[in-house]
Amino acid sequence: EAQVTQNPRYLITVTGKKLTVTCSQNMNHEYMSWYRQDPGLGLRQIYYSMNVEVTDKGDVPEGYKVSRKEKRNFPLILESPSPNQTSLYFCASSFSTGGQDTQYFGPGTRLTVL
């Protein structure tokens, strides 16, 4: 089954404790992206990757890191989480062609930073 998986689905942590949210896709997509969703603000892009070893900032990259060492995985790293990073996080992937734009989203990770 074609899918994007994220782990963990729920996480409660404390300020300053490094964490990683994993994202994996099995569709051989070149493009992967991370978003955060907060009430009234829609989805805001954190980082994206056009292919292996190619990453770039989205609109809200501060406080986050990413890496793309393999095509299928795109982990999101919070080196020192703060309460303002409490949010719902989505990973997504797609083929990177300009003629279409079908992104497939993971189920989401609800993060609470105390």
Next chain:
Amino acid sequence: GQSLEQPSEVTAVEGAIVQINCTYQTSGFYGLSWYQQHDGGAPTFLSYNALDGLEETGRFSSFLSRSDSYGYLLLQELQMKDSASYFCAVRDSDSWGKLQFGAGTQVVVTP
């Protein structure tokens, strides 16, 4: 950069037609996409307009007018399961990878 505006909420009865408008201010973009998100769920892709005009997919249609900086999603023959949030999104013409979403429109379908 881009700025997208859409209404925050629309209410309609089953069987009705709903139009969700999306206006944008952008220096250039590849196309306009629409996504649906049910409460507690992940966004799912609905449609994409790269060119001006109407794209139809079953009960849902999407329209784009680049000259008017405007697009809309049309939901026909509304069903209770269409109650969800709907987001428009554009890709930056300077960088295809950069994607910006509107704040979303909550559609409430009543019996």
